[in-house]
Structure formats: structure tokens, C-alpha cells
Amino acid sequence: NAGVTQTPKFQVLKTGQSMTLQCAQDMNHNSMYWYRQDPGMGLRLIYYSASEGTTDKGEVPNGYNVSRLNKREFSLRLESAAPSQTSVYFCASHRWGTYEQYFGPGTRLTVT
Amino acid sequence: EDQVTQSPEALRLQEGESSSLNCSYTVSGLRGLFWYRQDPGKGPEFLFTLYSAGEEKEKERLKATLTKKESFLHITAPKPEDSATYLCAVQGDNAGNMLTFGGGTRLMVKP
Secondary structure: OEEEEEEEOEEEEEOOEEEEEEEEEEEOOOEEEEEEEOOOOEEEEEEEEOOOOOOOEEEOOEEEEEEOOOOOOOEEOOOOOOOOEEEEEEEEEEOOOOOEEEEEOOEEEOOO | OOOOEEEEEEEEEEEEEEEEEEEEOOOOOEEEEEEEOOOOOOOOOEEEEEEEOOOOEEEEEEEEEEEEEEEEEEEEOOHHHHOOOEEEEEOOOOOOOOEEEEEEEEEEEEE
């Protein structure tokens, strides 16, 4: 079991460029999440998908879009990157009937 | 709105020196309180879930306890490999699937 995997590990973008962060899990979990982690701000939820075919906004959704491609994959898209989106992005998943979430290794994104 | 505050922000211990990390929370009906460990450059690693006041969970040198207002992560005789940032999170009845995280405590254990 690889658990939760994320690609890429690192990315540098220029302001205005777009990119998609990929996430996949092999634990047969129903729900998936995207967080960002910033110094002094802790982990904040961007979007989540409670099940295949559904997505909902979290605490900080502005500037992002998501796609739940299938049960395994959940992608995060930045359409027009801004320096304020410089952060470390984590994907997580959990199985119905439990509350604990399992995290991927993260993507470190820098927007110049 | 659910809130989580962790203290101290940073803690330096000598190997073998036991101590506790604090997580204070306010939540509208607690579904669960979670402890995670995060190593530099890695994602949070799940440690414990606590569901109700009085509950305790243990794993090696770590023991988590829960009251109605706070949780403690007790570290007994820590080793250098216990050095990491420890995160606390809560899920409340009104939060849907959302977890609210605290800012974390950075633990450094010197040999």
C-alpha cells in the first residue's frame, strides 16, 4: 500500500501561470481533502470531496478548483497562480465510519 | 466556530526528560480530537483519536488524554527520534467533514 501519493513534490510558478496538483490514494477511502500549510497559520482546508462525484468548499477555496476524477484521484487546480498561493499543499483521505484522515507527503509550491 | 490552541509553540527537552504538550479547544459538540506527528518536509502522520472526556490512548512513549476543554500529549522518557512537530485537530458536530487544526508544538529532544 502506497497510501496517499502526491505529484509533483516541488513546483515553481510565475504569477499568472496555471497548474494542477495530483493526488491518489489506494486505501479505498471515500473522502478526500486538499489542505494548505503556512507558517503561523496551521493547516487549512481548501476543498474536500465526501464521495466520488461530490466536492465542497473548505475554509480557503478562493483561487482554486478541484476535480474528483474517480474514487482514487482528487486533483487541485490553480488557474492563475498568485504569490499568496505560495505554500505547502497536502492531500488527505479517510474512510467512512472513521474520522481520522491520512495525509500525503505534500507539494511545495512557490509562486514568484 | 471551532478553535484549537496548542502550547507551547516550541519545547526543548533533554533525552529522558518527560513533559506534556497542551491542546486547548472550543467546539460545538466534539466528534473527535486527533493528534498527528509531522516530521520536516513530510505530511502529518496520524497518532491518536480521542472521542470523549476521560479517554486515554497510548503508543510507545506517547500518551494522549482528553478533558472537556483540553487534551494533553504526555511524552515519557523521550528520545531524539521523538523530535517532530505535534499537531492537534478537532472535528465538531457542525463542521461536516472539516478538521480544525492548531498551530502545532515543535518538540526538540537533545541527546
